[in-house]
Amino acid sequence: MPKISICGRKFHTIVFQVIISLIFLHQISSAQASPNAPVGTVAALKGTASVIRDGAEVMKPVLLNSPIYQRDIFKTGENSKIKLKFLDDSMVSLGANTTMRVSKYVYSPKQKKRSAFITIPEGIFRMVVSKFLPNSRFEVQTATAVSAVRGTDWMGFASESSTSIFVANGTVSIKSGNKGIEGELILTEGEGTVVKLDEVLSFKKKWGQAKVSDYVGCTTID
Numbered sequence: 001m002p003k004i005s006i007c008g009r010k011f012h013t014i015v016f017q018v019i020i021s022l023i024f025l026h027q028i029s030s031a032q033a034s035p036n037a038p039v040g041t042v043a044a045l046k047g048t049a050s051v052i053r054d055g056a057e058v059m060k061p062v063l064l065n066s067p068i069y070q071r072d073i074f075k076t077g078e079n080s081k082i083k084l085k086f087l088d089d090s091m092v093s094l095g096a097n098t099t100m101r102v103s104k105y106v107y108s109p110k111q112k113k114r115s116a117f118i119t120i121p122e123g124i125f126r127m128v129v130s131k132f133l134p135n136s137r138f139e140v141q142t143a144t145a146v147s148a149v150r151g152t153d154w155m156g157f158a159s160e161s162s163t164s165i166f167v168a169n170g171t172v173s174i175k176s177g178n179k180g181i182e183g184e185l186i187l188t189e190g191e192g193t194v195v196k197l198d199e200v201l202s203f204k205k206k207w208g209q210a211k212v213s214d215y216v217g218c219t220t221i222d
Contacts, residue, residue, distance in 0.1 A: 098123020
């Protein structure tokens, strides 16, 4: 039987209101920056995507080159992809059927500081963090994992029950999303892992090229 690409995966939590409730479990204050100030732009779009803004009650279609604001919630459609470019030149690419919230994104080039928190309850994604800033944070939370990025290129696939993570370049620190599970797993170039909500972080391994290419293909816009 031929292997099904991860691009074609669908989720049980496809109802948008359910997704939003998952996202708001990890609310982060963004009082350090004006909610009216854009934190990035939509750099590329293939297919369809929607966004719901902070305080809004309805989704709106995403347009190419449109601004990104703090607390925006993006949802890609079937066979769709989107690339988001932030003020520090970091890139976030989302594959089909993926949901992401910009929980917080504050960047100060003068102070050389960044405080970024991204929430992804479901879907496939790729992060390319452009600058290493020693006094900054760039974290991504899924339903099962919290990933702290240290100037890197990495990708993952998130669902309700598990999160797969692979590092193409740089280093990522992984912790369980379950507060009752302690410990930290460090992934370096070429290494991947799977984080399940009720299991201790225990293993990492090199990923094969075919699997890596699948993830790259799902998040790359030609």
